[in-house]
Amino acid sequence: MNAASVHRDAWLAFAQLCGPVILLMFVLGIAIGVLQTATQLRDSSLPFIVKVIGVAVLSTFAGPFMMAGVEQYATRLLLAIPRLLHG
Template sequence: MDTNAVMDIALQGLIIAAKLAAPILITALVVGFAISLLQSITQIQEVTLSFVPKAIAVAVALIVSGHWMISELVSFTQAMFDKIPSLLGGG
């Protein structure tokens, strides 16, 4: 296994991690920003007001994008298992 193969696998791993984390992180960012904007307008500084809607939105995002996330991860894992013979020099 050469350096280029290791770098390719590492790059693919980072890309799939970013793709899988993006829907959850973007949802939490948008909801968190909206709630903080609402809190600054109304001057209500309740901790649960920022946590509960964000947790609910992340759960909804997981439900909506969960099937896509699992299928992406399964295809990446299958591609990695398919690469094992070529990485070991077997062809």
């Protein structure tokens, strides 16, 4: 593991952790926006509540998958510190 792979792996772990949440927020935002436009309902709490519930459900079911990337990255990084420091 060299400095470039540390950087690349950090971005991959970040994407695995945040990607599902960002994608879910995007899909829910578009769906609620279309629903609000179709029904002419302009309540600002509706998208917030739906997104909070969506993230809670996503964290419950996909949380282990999301954290696995961070755990693997942290383990590899901690094991590679001596090699990174001593060249």
